[in-house]
Amino acid sequence: MNEISSRSARPPTVYEKQTQLREGLRRMKESTKFIGQDDLRVFLAIDQASELLASSSSPDLSFLSIFRGALQKIPSHSTGFFSILADINSPLSTFHPTSLYDHPNRRIGKHKPKKLFDPVYQICTFDVHVSDPPRDQHQLQSAFRLLSYGSPFWRAYADEAKRKGLADNEIIQGLTQYALQKLLSTNGQSVPAGSLSDSQVFALLGSTIQPPTLGASHLNSQLISSHGAQCMHIDPSHLKLTSGYPSQFILSSAANQYLASDEARLIRCIQVLASINRQRLFNLGDVGRLVSRIILLRAMQITMQNTPPSPPAADPGPDLITMPFGHSVRLVDFLQTLxxxxxxxxxLGSIDKENKEKLLAEGRVFWNHFISIDHTPSSAGLLRQLYRGLAVTCRHHQPSFDQLFTIYLHSAPTTTAVIDEKRITFGAVCVSNSSDDESVAQASYQWTPAHAGIKLQEHRHPYLVLNFRLHESGPSKASSPRIHPIPRGKASPNQARRRAALAFYGLHAFPCFRAFSLFSAPMFARSLGLFPVSMPMNPQLLSGYTSYFFFLHQNVTYMYNRSYIFLPNHSCLFVACCPLVPDDPRFDQLARYRYCYFFFFALIIISA
Known part of the structure; x- marks a missing residue:
């Protein structure tokens, strides 16, 4: 040991230095042979580039400064070198600096900046792994087939895992967990419902129902840099960007699994949406359509939970493995949930017996997320949506419904029957502001494929129309039905006998929403302005309160948006009550009632 220690401490001789130098020069010559090529092109990519911001051995320099200095040594006329820095949490994602750091006076007399590269390039890699369409129901809901759609990375991850010998179930389970980590920007740790941030909520909802984020520039940059969103547009004049979530089934599957596993998570998302809406970031016309997508998604989640796919065999094969919340369900089961x-x-309204039996016996639906389209689909377009497992939301100017989803009429007794465009029909949702039955009958003539411009290859198939009248607070009698079949109205006899149609009055018409905790749906409706806010209080929440409080409840009208309270039995008392904030999502319903009780009691004492 002493001999080795003394030898390592001895400086090298001249001969040893020459030998090391010759070996180093030889290795450098071998590794730099490519420099002699006339058509040399170098592409340098650095991932996790935020590490370059760390300090080097010199306290005054960062690695990024050293790297930039090295790049400046490359001649400006050189066209053979390109470098890109990538990072998921880069501070450079703040595209629009505040005036505090970018005052216009600081730019006076400075030369104009040079535009180096366009901000967005279209690279045709979307759906690059997609090959042949699915032949049957097994292939339709195959997890590995669905990974081929959208971004190419997910299928590449799966193929690489297969080469390493991982089991198919293990691959899908691991990718689903990784997709959730991308959406929530976590490293695998659990995120409780109450801890979900605004950006995490919009990542979960963006990959499922696509709430608009055009007015929220701060959310867009966070979603792109940290939550798996795509940059859809950059406004060069204001340096603002728009994010979006194109159809990616693995992300939608992970988001649905997370939201459906705990009711509190979806309630938290509703609270964030209500808070964002108070900042006027949603257009008035978008609110009802957004709520309708939440209702449909919740109904689909419950239906998939109640009707799980058949358990696979010991060695099922890749076509028989499905993602979480990634299998088709019967239309009749979906309608029972709804x-x-x-x-x-x-x-179901004016539909005749033959078409009704066909629709309910053969109809199947397969989707777990929405995307926005700017055209009216034909049966071929509806078939492509079925392949991707999605439903669509239509733009306001389109001569169509608000939401559309594909219904496949599966007549064969086995799941190996070939999928055919001739078996395609549709389900449609239209959101209305009016609440009277007469307007339903008058408008129903428009709810046909002919009026909407939907061209089906087989025009004799039955179809489904759902009318959501969310501004309606419900009939005065609790026993009155909140769901009504839509009459024929002015629709032609041929259209009316093929149309199954229902009208839903208010949020309480949906059992999947009534199952929520008692405060979530009313609070959401009030915050989004869906219906009058003087809703009846639930006596269960008020058990133990004095009868005097119930008397107050019967004689108090709440005007939440203006935070006023009016007591009809005390005509001289009209109080502005700003501290109450009754629609603040931080207050649950019970806490709000307790606060009202204390406040009213104090008012009565003062007025007496």
């Missing part, structure tokens, strides 16, 4: 009715009690 209405709470039994199949034998379905009243």
């Amino acid at each position: 209405t709470g009715w039994d199949q034998e009690h379905f009243q």
